[in-house]
Amino acid sequence: MGTAQQPVPFLKGHGTENDFVIIPDPDDRLDLSPAAVARLCDRRAGIGADGLLRVVRATGEAEWFMDYRNADGSLAEMCGNGVRVFARYLQRAGLAKGEGGDLPIATRAGVRRVRFEDDGDITVAMGAAALPGGPAESVTVTVGERSWPARHVDMGNPHAVAFVASLADAGPLREAPAVSPASAYPQGVNVEFVVDRGPRHVALRVHERGSGETRSCGTGACAVMVAAVRRDGLDPAADGRAVTYTVDVPGGRLVVTEEASGAVTMKGPAVIVAEGTLDAEWLYQSWPHQAHISATFPRT
Numbered sequence: 001m002g003t004a005q006q007p008v009p010f011l012k013g014h015g016t017e018n019d020f021v022i023i024p025d026p027d028d029r030l031d032l033s034p035a036a037v038a039r040l041c042d043r044r045a046g047i048g049a050d051g052l053l054r055v056v057r058a059t060g061e062a063e064w065f066m067d068y069r070n071a072d073g074s075l076a077e078m079c080g081n082g083v084r085v086f087a088r089y090l091q092r093a094g095l096a097k098g099e100g101g102d103l104p105i106a107t108r109a110g111v112r113r114v115r116f117e118d119d120g121d122i123t124v125a126m127g128a129a130a131l132p133g134g135p136a137e138s139v140t141v142t143v144g145e146r147s148w149p150a151r152h153v154d155m156g157n158p159h160a161v162a163f164v165a166s167l168a169d170a171g172p173l174r175e176a177p178a179v180s181p182a183s184a185y186p187q188g189v190n191v192e193f194v195v196d197r198g199p200r201h202v203a204l205r206v207h208e209r210g211s212g213e214t215r216s217c218g219t220g221a222c223a224v225m226v227a228a229v230r231r232d233g234l235d236p237a238a239d240g241r242a243v244t245y246t247v248d249v250p251g252g253r254l255v256v257t258e259e260a261s262g263a264v265t266m267k268g269p270a271v272i273v274a275e276g277t278l279d280a281e282w283l284y285q286s287w288p289h290q291a292h293i294s295a296t297f298p299r300t
């Protein structure tokens with residue numbers, strides 16, 4: 001449990017403007033309720049962020065576990081931008097053993113390896129995408145009166161990828177798009193809207209499960225790339241050649257590669273912008289909306 005009187009250190013960072021509160025908690029002492037996470041991520045009454053990264057010491061292949069939470073306090077399996085920002089924090093804190101090689105980081109979706117590039121970017125080995133077959137392969141995304149066919153892509157967390165004529169077509173995205181059949185996504189879904197910008201170059205908007213529309217989504221960029229490769233009739237496995245796409249997001253640019261093995265890598269920036277301490281009494285106070293927030297995955 002956290003000690004209510006002790007200030008709680010935090011940092012703030014972002015990757016292509018997908019922003020995170022980072023809470024170092026090496027010894028796993030803090031019990032951050034969904035309400036406390038939502039309070040921290042609130043852009044008016046809190047620090048403000050799309051999600052939270054709690055840094056916890058792990059045992060096994062990876063020395064550190066990324067406890068990722070969405071802005072509404074719910075848990076998610078994986079966060080692509082988050083894992084780069086998490087790695088940047090470890091590097092800055094002198095905790096990134098394996099620098100010069102690959103640094104393993106544990107997530108709920110399994111271990112992800114990151115590499116610090118000479119140009120300052122961080123590359124993440126995101127694992128292979130899963131492309132569910134059968135009725136779940138093709139889903140329909142609806143916003144208001146408009147609907148689009150979409151592809152179900154799993155990057156450790158669930159995505160529905162819809163190719164659209166214009167990024168403005170989805171409107172202001174104040175609410176989560178409806179995705180059917182709902183049975184394809186029993187835990188909810190992240191939705192990407194995608195347009196072409198040129199050969200092997202796409203741009204997206206994203207509505208994230210648990211966070212709303214954000215300026216970027218790393219797992220979303222990978223899901224989009226994997227869907228675009230198939231839409232474009234490319235087959236890295238059959239050709240025995242990696243394929244790379246540039247994926248523009250509202251907050252910047254990510255470069256995503258699918259290897260012949262199916263392994264996906266994502267390269268992009270990660271920045272720490274501030275650090276400070278949180279008032280623990282504010283953080284741990286009971287909150288009237290607590291009853292409306294639920295976590296849908298196991299805690300670790």
Ligand SMILES: N[C@@H](CCC[C@H](N)C(=O)O)C(=O)O
Nearest residue numbers: 076079080081157217218219
């Ligand atoms: N922004 C993230 C994805 C965060 C999790 C997502 N909202 C979910 O619930 O699956 C990324 O960069 O991948």
